[in-house]
Amino acid sequence: MGIVSPGFQGRPRPAGPALPPGQYLTEDFPVLSAGPTPTVSPQDWEFVLATETGAEYRWSWPELMALPQETPTVDIHCVTRWSKRDTSWQGVSLDTLLDGVDTAAGYAVAHSYGGYSTNLPLTDLRDGRAWIAHTYEGRPLPAEHGGPARLLVPHLYFWKSAKWVRGIRLTTTDEPGFWETAGYHDYGDPWREQRYAGD
Amino acid sequence: MSAALTWRVARLAGRRVETPTAHTLLLDVPGWPGHLPGQHLDLRLTAADGYQAARSYSLAAPAAGNRIEVTVQRVPDGEVSPYLVDVYAEGDPVEVRGPVGGWFVWRTDQAAPVLLVAGGSGVVPLAAMVRARRAAGSPAPFRLIHSVRTPADALYADELRRRARDDPGLDVAYVYTREAPADWPGGPHRIGAADLTRHGWPPDRTPLCYVCGPTGFVEAVADLLVGLGHPAGRVRTERFGPTG
Amino acid sequence: MTETSYLDGNMLDGPLRELFAVDLSAATARCQTCGRAGPVGGLRVYSHAPGLVARCPACTAVLLRLVRTPDRAWLDLRGATFLAVPVPPERAGPPPG
Numbered sequence: 001m002g003i004v005s006p007g008f009q010g011r012p013r014p015a016g017p018a019l020p021p022g023q024y025l026t027e028d029f030p031v032l033s034a035g036p037t038p039t040v041s042p043q044d045w046e047f048v049l050a051t052e053t054g055a056e057y058r059w060s061w062p063e064l065m066a067l068p069q070e071t072p073t074v075d076i077h078c079v080t081r082w083s084k085r086d087t088s089w090q091g092v093s094l095d096t097l098l099d100g101v102d103t104a105a106g107y108a109v110a111h112s113y114g115g116y117s118t119n120l121p122l123t124d125l126r127d128g129r130a131w132i133a134h135t136y137e138g139r140p141l142p143a144e145h146g147g148p149a150r151l152l153v154p155h156l157y158f159w160k161s162a163k164w165v166r167g168i169r170l171t172t173t174d175e176p177g178f179w180e181t182a183g184y185h186d187y188g189d190p191w192r193e194q195r196y197a198g199d
Numbered sequence: 200m201s202a203a204l205t206w207r208v209a210r211l212a213g214r215r216v217e218t219p220t221a222h223t224l225l226l227d228v229p230g231w232p233g234h235l236p237g238q239h240l241d242l243r244l245t246a247a248d249g250y251q252a253a254r255s256y257s258l259a260a261p262a263a264g265n266r267i268e269v270t271v272q273r274v275p276d277g278e279v280s281p282y283l284v285d286v287y288a289e290g291d292p293v294e295v296r297g298p299v300g301g302w303f304v305w306r307t308d309q310a311a312p313v314l315l316v317a318g319g320s321g322v323v324p325l326a327a328m329v330r331a332r333r334a335a336g337s338p339a340p341f342r343l344i345h346s347v348r349t350p351a352d353a354l355y356a357d358e359l360r361r362r363a364r365d366d367p368g369l370d371v372a373y374v375y376t377r378e379a380p381a382d383w384p385g386g387p388h389r390i391g392a393a394d395l396t397r398h399g400w401p402p403d404r405t406p407l408c409y410v411c412g413p414t415g416f417v418e419a420v421a422d423l424l425v426g427l428g429h430p431a432g433r434v435r436t437e438r439f440g441p442t443g
Numbered sequence: 444m445t446e447t448s449y450l451d452g453n454m455l456d457g458p459l460r461e462l463f464a465v466d467l468s469a470a471t472a473r474c475q476t477c478g479r480a481g482p483v484g485g486l487r488v489y490s491h492a493p494g495l496v497a498r499c500p501a502c503t504a505v506l507l508r509l510v511r512t513p514d515r516a517w518l519d520l521r522g523a524t525f526l527a528v529p530v531p532p533e534r535a536g537p538p539p540g
Binding site: 002003005 | 208243245247250278282286287288291292293
């Protein structure tokens with residue numbers, strides 16, 4: 001720990017009962033970005049789900065919109081220590097997209113327009129815990145927050161919720177993504193404070 | 200240049216109020232190794248519960264022994280700058296690491312003409328170059344163009360006016376983006392090629408150009424300078440982030 | 444947003460000087476993707492992120508990533524084919540021994 005500067009408190013950090021350890025609440029929605037914001041119009045947007053055998057399932061924007069829509073309201077937790085309560089989204093459950101997909105894969109890699117990637121166990125995309133979200137607080141998801149569509153996996157740190165998602169590849173071995181190869185935790189459970197490799 | 204950097208304890212020795220929202224902090228840092236004009240330092244605050252926040256600040260003047268100066272602009276809703284401007288008291292400790300940055304620097308043995316273009320508080324490292332130039336008796340001709348929103352936002356205005364009169368070979372010009380003095384020719388406007396041509400150097404003088412300010416400002420000015428014929432390799436930039 | 448969300452590579456110097464004894468912002472780095480060589484100080488650094496990401500100003504490919512954990516610094520330079528670091532000239536003199 002460093003030398004304490006008297007009177008310095010930093011931003012408010014209430015340890016509310018339902019916040020993961022080490023997180024503070026924020027009202028705004030900070031924009032985190034590891035690169036330029038890709039501009040992808042819905043007309044050009046396509047989502048590809050690829051299995052470990054090479055089979056591909058594709059959805060255009062109108063096809064995604066025609067699928068059953070869900071409206072999750074969730075808390076989100078960023079590894080840079082902010083958490084935001086009761087964010088409301090609209091999107092398509094991964095259960096819907098994975099329905100009928102024949103796979104024995106144990107892992108998934110989400111990849112994005114702009115080159116970003118992140119990995120997670122396939123089971124974490126199932127059972128109503130993950131969505132392809134295109135609407136935030138009733139409006140089209142802004143590009144700086146991942147629009148036209150982002151992955152939403154709120155039970156893991158938010159870097160797993162890949163912005164500008166363009167596809168998910170199912171794999172039989174775990175393939176660490178952009179931050180997972182640079183010191184961040186492979187799984188990233190905020191409640192167990194799995195921030196960094198080895199936590 | 201001889202060892203990895205470590206955090207050192209700095210204590211506030213005094214402050215100068217530059218504008219209502221910007222203060223210059225005079226810090227005593229035992230063991231400070233000295234620095235070049237244009238370099239910055241990282242400043243770290245630790246709360247009683249161990250929470251830490253760090254920011255980068257430009258060094259505003261040549262070091263005087265262990266005494267250094269940084270000018271801090273209070274950022275609304277910021278976390279560090281409001282503390283440094285409003286709360287931080289004489290004798291209290293912070294931690295600093297530096298100096299850092301060997302690219303955006305001016306060395307007193309450089310003889311080429313220099314164009315300095317500042318947006319807002321981006322003038323801080325450029326003022327450090329102006330001060331170091333005079334302190335070293337350098338004959339390198341300097342021209343400073345400072346873009347500010349209103350006359351009241353101009354950091355170091357009195358000092359720069361005095362130096363423009365007294366420091367041989369130094370010119371200082373202003374561009375006002377929101378509110379100009381009543382009789383100001385041209386009125387408020389964003390900095391443009393005409394300002395850089397009128398108050399800067401022609402490319403055939405091969406000046407070194409230093410541009411510092413918010414990212415959008417730096418982007419625009421660097422593009423203008425290259426468009427006027429200055430080689431990109433002669434345009435050095437330092438962008439400010441929106442962190443507070 | 445797109446064009447204004449990054450900083451200059453100059454800001455890498457503090458974090459990197461925690462690891463290295465030399466100033467790397469004045470070093471020349473070559474982009475593995477497009478081949479451009481230029482000063483580390485001229486890279487575009489995205490810092491509003493879980494780590495620092497430095498990208499080529501020409502092609503935006505990632506040259507450097509730096510993540511600071513409580514007890515480790517992770518440095519990934521796979522996007523750079525080399526770093527040329529200025530050092531003081533070697534003094535001429537008799538060989539040792």
